[in-house]
Amino acid sequence: MNFSPVIENKRVRLEPLQEDHLEVLLPLALEPSLWTVGANHIASREDLEKYIRAAIAERNAGTAIPFVIYDRQVQQIAGSTRYAGLTLPHKRTEIGYTWINPELQGSGLNKAMKYAMLQYAFEVMDLNRVEFKTDELNMQSRNAILSIGCTQEGILRRHMITSQGRVRNTVYFSMLKEEWPEVKQRIFGKYDF
Template sequence: MHSIFLQPPTLENKRVLLKPLSEEDFEGLIAVGLAPSLWAVSYNKIATKEDLQQYLRTAIQQRETGQAVPFTIIDKQTNKIAGSTRYGNISFDHKRLEIGWTWVGVEFQKTGLNRACKHELLQYAFETLLMQRVELKTDALNTQSREAMRKMGATEEGTLRRHMITEGGRSRDSVYFSIIADEWPKIRQEKFGQYIL
């Protein structure tokens, strides 16, 4: 198993700290993670504390089995737990991974926190893990997420129709975006310049 699963990195810039998800974070995540708007167009059906605890436990189990690398997002401006994100669908053979499963509490939205997270995740993927491709996908109905992906320089590749059945039973179309290694230096400079120290 690759060392990223056994010893996940801690990623940080002046705005955000991404630390490996642990059960110690659950209380803080539950405090910000139960707003219905966070899960309105999500694959996951999260309505209760127990739902969110199970979601987080599953993420940790996926790290233990080499499927994902989940992080807790900490907003350094307030020193509060703000949400969660992860690497998933990781293929070292094909030098690609997906950044996703991202949510931040309502009070942290539109503050630049998500952009700061994406910078750290992209930089580590391309510059440390030496990935050639980073994928992002979202529900076709999630216009906020789609716009955020476009604004950070990702290329919209297309829509996979009836791609997933959500936990709520809805047939979901998924929109795929990507950034490839050749594009990263320019995107980093133009879209994430404030995080280059």
């Protein structure tokens, strides 16, 4: 298994997250609006250093594949995402820990990125299941997940404590390998990624 792939299409290139991405990610990561809803919170250089080190440690342990997001349209690093909770014996992963420059939200970047990641997960990694989860209060994320053809599976009540101390309910979504060909054609077929 390649834990440092480069995944790309016409709109986006996902590159392995490295410690030297700290400087380019820092101005984006310090945008407070990215952390109003969610389990993580980055408010300082030290927070981002810890976040990157933890992501790399998970990659080294074989449980995650973290990326920086490069937007080819604007030719700049736009944020970070990862395959998380990677469980190869059960052929599943989660796509998550996604944060994108607010100026690029709604630009089609997220959809192009999710397409690239789903395609790689099902067609290269040969996984059976890709999961997504988000805070019940994060309607923007919930709607985005539904818009790419995922199925809402349920809500885990009082599932996590956010970085702000709020006890959150978590909404789970998934896509299955058998669903991917139809979703690929129906949802993503109209885009030129």
